[in-house]
Amino acid sequence: MADVTTGEQIVFWILAPVALGGAIGMVAARNAVHSALFLVCTMLSLGVFYVVQAGAFIGVVQVIVYTGAIMMLFLFVLMLVGRDASDSLIEVLRGQRMAAIVLGIGFAGLTATGLARGLGEVETEGLEAVNAVGNVPAIAAELFTHYVFAFEITSALLITAALGAMVLAHIERRKGERLTQRERSRARFAPGNYPAPKAGPGVFATSDSVATPALLPDRTIAERSLTDVVRIRELTAAEARPKGTDRR
């Protein structure tokens, strides 16, 4: 094995359980938002690992693209689904969950033992040579010379992504389907619509909550202050009393 500095070891032994715990938590958490946050945890830990292992560039990419952008997308998707939506416990295929767990563990075991066997006695080699000019310039040198074609073609991938997002998520309004400012103004002052804001609670109000109806000077309720959305709330006598929460 190559030399591993103490710092690297400390970082590894602190963050490896965090990364692994985050991964397990992501799968195990019932609440989708919790899953997403566990995933952030794992991804950040991985980002630190990359930096520690002399891959500064991939570390930055991990944080900016994965932890930043992909997680944001992930959270938005969660919000589209509804954040309280949890996994249904009904198995469509009987025994599928069990089989998936067994096969997953089996696959992980197989890969891990294989890698352990394959990498156990391998000497690290060439890291200093590759990073001699610095990690990022070395990547630039590869990216813009040998892999220039792959790099340019990536733009096709990005165009496809934009096209796909627009096609699947953007409802295009044709001309006339969307109200212009002029039309909105006309509609606002059209007969039958009250253009001004609705009445506020007024000076006789006992509460400034929107839910309390506004009172007119004759102590009747101003109809305009009632909304369909918020239900009317009369304060109880106990609530209307001075509360005595301030220090006397």
Add this chain to the structure above:
Amino acid sequence: MEELHLPPIDYAAIAPLLLVFGAGCVGVLVEAFVPRAWRYRVQVPLLLAGLVAALIALISVADKRVSTAGGALAIDGPALFLQGGLVALGIVSVLLIAERRVERGGAFVAQASVVAGTDSDRRQSSQPGATEVYPLTAFALGGMMLFCAANDLVTMFVALEVFSLPLYLLCALARRRRLLSQEASVKYFLLGAFSSAFFLYGVALLYGFAGTMSFTGLREAAAEAGSEDTLLFLGIAMLSVGLLFKAAMVPFHVWTPDVYQGAPTPVTGMMAACTKLAAFGGILRVFTVGFADINLDWEPILIAVAIATMLVGAVMAVTQTDIKRLLAYSSIANAGYVFTGVLALSEEGVAGTMFYLVAYGFTVLAAFAVVTLVRDADGEATHLSRWAGLGRRSPLFAGLFTVLMLAFAGIPLTSGFTSKFAVFSAALGADQVTLVIVGLISSAVLAFPYLRVVVLMYLSEPAEDTPTVSLPGVFTSLALVIGLVATIGLGVVPGPVLELAEQASSFIG
């Protein structure tokens, strides 16, 4: 810091690629700046012109055998032949995609973002379909062409994603049965992303093993490795999972029937013809350039995969009641036959495989073209029971479909026979007797569902509600004629194309 230099790029050799990608980019600009009413009229000629120009460019560089762009691209015989096949099949696919006569507005939905089944969805049912499909098709075809020419693992992975992403999208854009189409897209996307992850893992392990991404470097490193090198074998295994998924080989085939059924039929045709061709182009290069010289410990596994693919595809095809699912399982079985050619690991095998892919592509496109024509009030009538008695209603199309089915079954004087002969004889030449025997058994089993469709069309009485066969528009007619001519032409005089494939069968590097 020392100066870096751009590696020399042979622009003539990559001109076909650039033309197709360029057509895609201009297509997106057309989407952005051309008024809605004109988009269809601009997009279709634009894409067809781009593909025809790419074909001409390919013919003009047909003798090139170079590795260019810093070794990332190998423009060699197989790459050029497969790219030519892709562009030719791509033109036929675009003809099917562009068809708007058979169904008002074409096979694609106007706005896929409108929730299926709502009022606004019903309102858009008569609007012309989205024209974004044309640039997407261009990117998919360009990605496939790149996939066949990629000479290192990074370029190959980027190409894999470039052609997969548009396909996921195209699958979701069917005009009829939109939920089924979206479900197909989600399934394809999730499983495809999963298989890409396997591919990438394999790439990482192989890089760890060899310290290089290029296939030539991999081969040199693999030739020196002992048969015990775990990294190498794990890497090959993972890489194979990604590749075999795209080629729809058992056990990575489960997505195929659902996706083929749900996707708009022209897109299904393109996937069956072009995606299969591209996937096998990649497989050929990986196994004949990358891992040809290592101890052949992985071969028994791949032989098992090929046998499973041929048998499962054929047996499952027998049980199908939907014509699109039937063709999907038949495409799985056909992937098995193609794979026997790959496993021959000889130039003869490469030539046979490439010939098979092109011949099968034309036939399957024509078959899906017929499927788009058999319609009732709800759109395409894909259930087999609805095809009963079709032979009396429209003898012409039933006859056409019969020819295609016979070609699938491998009857002599069709391309199905010559192409099967090409791959099986290559496999025999490499002493893969088991594969050939299983292939023959599988072909015999697979002939049953084909013939059942034929019998159903001719020997059943047409019911009251037997669907009519719509009169095809110019585009579909053209696609049908091309497919049929290729099917019979490659069966009667396979010589020229087979010779071309043989001349183009040696990889460089």
Add this chain to the structure above:
Amino acid sequence: MSLSPYVPIAGMFILAIVFAVFSVAVAPLLGPRRYNRAKLEAYECGIEPSPQPVSGGRFPVKFYLTAMLFIIFDVEIIFLYPWAVSFDALGTFGFVEMLLFIATVFIAYAYVWRRGGLDWD
């Protein structure tokens, strides 16, 4: 490699964690506690806190579009980073490559803009 450049960052992290934990832990110990119902209620701009819908409330799909567009340009920026660092070594050809790349991604931008993907409503 040497990890010493990262020591200040690690120190900063530890400091931040200690500060956050300290603030949260100390506030309830030192502050006076006099609760009433109004104080315990969630604050929602003067309105009675309304219960969330059963599904948890869904967001309009346009947020997804925004996130997706953000990712696209985020990935573009990732490529700019090594290019900018190695700008001197890459010279003219690197500049042309990057221009080509940006121009191509700009096609996507033009499409999104013309189709109204950047409008909020």
